[in-house]
Each structure stands twice: as C-alpha cells, then as structure tokens.
Amino acid sequence: MLPQAKIEEVEKLLAEGKLSQRKISLLTGVCRSIVSQVASGERPDYSSLFEPDAESLEPSGEIERCPTCGARVYMPCRLCHLRSSSEEGTLKRYRRRAKQKASRRLLAAVLRRQQVEQALATEAIDSAANRTETKPVNDGQEEKP
Numbered sequence: 001m002l003p004q005a006k007i008e009e010v011e012k013l014l015a016e017g018k019l020s021q022r023k024i025s026l027l028t029g030v031c032r033s034i035v036s037q038v039a040s041g042e043r044p045d046y047s048s049l050f051e052p053d054a055e056s057l058e059p060s061g062e063i064e065r066c067p068t069c070g071a072r073v074y075m076p077c078r079l080c081h082l083r084s085s086s087e088e089g090t091l092k093r094y095r096r097r098a099k100q101k102a103s104r105r106l107l108a109a110v111l112r113r114q115q116v117e118q119a120l121a122t123e124a125i126d127s128a129a130n131r132t133e134t135k136p137v138n139d140g141q142e143e144k145p
C-alpha cells in the first residue's frame, strides 16, 4: 500500500470515529504518534515514514513470479530485497567480527607464548644461578660446624 493511501485510510477511520487511535494504529500499521498527528490535523511527512529506498521498490506493474523466492509478487520483490540486504549486512558484520576475533586470539597466543618463553628463560637463569650459588655452600664445610 502506498504511504499516502495509508494516511488516507487513517484519516477515513478517524473520520468514522468508531475506533480509537490505538486500534487504528494497529489496524493500519501506522505508528501511533502519526495517527495522533493526523487526528490533530497535522500532515505528517510521508517520506519519513518509510525507508529511503521505498520509492524505488513501489510496485511498478503486474504481479509476477519472483525468480528468487518463487512467490507471486509485485516486482521488484520487496521481500527478497529486504532479505538479501539484511543478510548481506549480517554476513559482513559477522565476517568482520570473526576476523577481529581471530587476530585478537592470534595476538594473545603470541603474547602468551612470549611470556611463557620469557618465564622459562628466567627460571632457567634463576635455577642456574641458584645452582652456582648454592653448590659451593652445600659442598663447603660450613654446613656441619
């Protein structure tokens, strides 16, 4: 349904006076604040109610079978457009996040390894130092006075 047609439907339902603004909002899918704007005589900005590319996706002709999803729809198939654009976005985000995660993990592993190697090296030096320090003492005569 065209945005303008939706607003006109809201206007018509408001004029009938049978339904509350809330019910009209639910029935037409038009946001409640817009319904109340229409009720108070303010004309909302139609274009802002819908996505910027909605215009190019307005049904242009007859119902056709969508080659992608197989549904009988007005072409271009809005469902497929939304689906593909959101999937692309999700996939891109996912890939980027996975990449970041992988590089962080790699960096962490490298750092950990460096720390371990450093610790081992320090330990080796320490024990070597201990050995050289303690050996002469243990072997000396000072232990048994």
Ligand SMILES: [Zn+2]
Pocket (backbone or CB within 6 Å): 066, 067, 068, 069, 070, 071, 073, 077, 078, 079, 080, 081
């Ligand atoms: Zn489709």
